[in-house]
Amino acid sequence: MTMAEKRPHPDGQGPNGDTKRTKPSEAIAAAKVKAAEIAARVAAKRAAAVTASTPAAAPIDAVKARMAQMKARMDAMNAKQEETKPAAPESNAPRFATTLGNRRPETAKVDAKPKTAAPQPKQPQDEELENPYYDAKAAALMKKRGPRVIEFQNGKYLDQAVKLRAQRRLEQIKKTLAIQARRAGLDENSERGYLVSSPPDIEWWDEGILAETNYDCIDDPTKLKIDSDDSIITLYVQHPPLLKAPQEQRLVQVKPMYLTTKEQAKLRRMRRAADLKEHQAKIRLGLEPPPPPKVKRGNMMRVMGEQAIADPTAVEMLVESQIQQRHDDHVTANEERKLTKEEEHAKLAANQDKDAQKGLYMCVFKVNTLAFGKHRFQIDNNAKQHALTGITLFNPDLNLVVIEGGAFAVNKYKKLMLHRINWQENAPPTESQAEKQASDPQWLRSLTEDGEIKDHSYNKCMLIFEGEIKDRSFRKWGSRVCETAGEARETLGRAKLDSLWALAKSIE
Structure with a gap:
């Protein structure tokens, strides 16, 4: 087999070509x-x-x-x-x-x-x-070209925002200064505590009559709004609505007439006799079945007769069962009339509301120290049980207890504070009490720093104020720890009772 001839290289660059290869x-x-x-x-x-x-x-x-x-x-x-x-x-x-x-x-x-x-x-x-x-x-x-940046131009709303921020900062500064002044412990018994504010330039009832905001124009008839069309004085007589006196708004409950023991017994006999006659009348008319004979141990032989002689054991068991049945019915009726816990609480709350509607009273007590935890518990628990409102202020110098409520609750609480509690008592706290009092300051603990029991022989409770009030100053019962007198006055000032602190300090 013969090999095919190869195609010659281009431009005479083959093995037999004459052209020289370019470098x-x-x-x-x-x-x-x-x-x-x-x-x-x-x-x-x-x-x-x-x-x-x-x-x-x-x-x-x-x-x-x-x-x-x-x-x-x-x-x-x-x-x-x-x-x-x-x-x-x-x-x-x-x-x-x-x-x-x-x-x-x-x-x-x-x-x-x-x-x-x-x-x-x-x-x-x-x-x-x-x-x-x-x-x-x-x-x-x-x-x-650079990145686009939002540029705000000063306008009306930006100016308003700047003014509001400045006003807010000024109010915050004033509030801070006032708090610092209260905490500084300014003496309220000084003349500064009894300063009276200056009268206004114009009273509110004269603002609608005078054209200016002061009394300088009172001699100028042209600036008096009396005969003008926009005057508040007219030919018509304005009759204000009649308001009831505070004592007329109270719930006045008529007390029942008291009866002697003989009168009460006679009234009971008459009531039971009337009920018995009504029951007998219903039996005669056939409206109710006649009741079974009431057999007791004393009349058993007379009521049962020959049956008791024939089988005394069976009759005795029958009488005993009837006696037990009557006793069970009596106990069941008493349990049915007994109120549940929810009904007892509702009845107590209703009675306390009625007591408060008759009139509200306030009592303020001053206690030298409340370091004993038992005293704090008695003050707090009895106030809640009698539905009283108020506050207990704890302070290193003195402690103040303010209560509000009806006459019955306030009298009960007065007996507790002035007679029932032994204020000279003190004892070391239990383990659970020690854990709760771990965060309390040293002056509010019953033990000294050395672990000894504090001497409370000087401790006493005094009633420094008692009187009738129109409305409650506190919404609920609470307590607060005040390290300084300024904080205590600030707390009472929220209820407009800051003068009580000066009163408590003046009484020894």
Whole structure:
């Protein structure tokens, strides 16, 4: 089988060809010369197009063309110098024409549409790498443009906000100064505590009659709103609504007439006799069945008769069962009439409300010390049980107990505070009490720092105020620890009772 003849190499470069293979260095130099010539022709064409469109830019384009020609000559000279240099070893050089062709730079593309505007002068080395999609003006704008920032202009609402903030800061400063003044412990017994505020420039009932806010214009008839159309004084008589007196608004309960023991017994007999006659009448009419005979141990033989003689054991058991049944019925009736816990609480609350509707009273007690936990518990628990409102103020100098409620509850609480509690009593706390009192200050504990029991022989309770009030000053019962006298006065001042602290300090 004969082998097919091989296709001859192009351009006589086969094994028997006469043409000599071009060296790689010579090919690179020739490619650079050709690229320089192409770049020079492109630059000359562009310069001619710009010159035709914009005659004013001709000198600039001429300079660019000359620069391009000079660059082409320099590239040609460099190529010739590279030809004279010794060739590099062929071991590292590519052996195939395809590799050489891939290494050749691509020819520059010619812009078919010349720009109408005069281009900015560029450096010669930038012309080879010119991007047809690059816009210098847009790039300059992008560099100059920064991030957008919201800018507010001073207007009406901003001015109002600034004024409100300033006013709020001023009120906060005033409040802080007032609290510091209270905590400083100013003596209320001094003249400063009893200063009376100056009268207003004009009273509220005269504001509708005078044109100004003071009494300086009272002698000027033109500034008096008496006979004018907008005057509050008219020909009509205004009758204010009639209000009931405070004592008439109370719930007045008529007390029943008290009876002696004999009168109560006689009334009971008459009531039971009337009920018995009514029951007998219903039996005669057949409305109710007749009741069985009430057999007891004493009348057993007389009621049962011959049956008791014949079988006394059975009759005795029957009588005992009837007696037990009557007892059980009595106990059951009593349990049915007995109130449940919820009904007892509701009845107690209703009675306390009725007591408060008859009139409200206030009592203020002064106690030297309340370091014993048992005293604090008795004060708090009894106030809650009697539905009293008020507050207990704990202070290192003195302790104040303020209560409000009906006459019955207040009298019960007075007996507790003035007679039932032993104020000289003191004892060490239990484990649970010690845990609760861990956060209390030292003056509110029953033991000293050395662990000894404090001496309460000097402790006593005094009633410093008692009287009737119109409305309650406190919504519920509570207590508060006040380290200073200023805090105690501030707490009482919220209920408009700050004068009680000065009263308590003045009484020894």
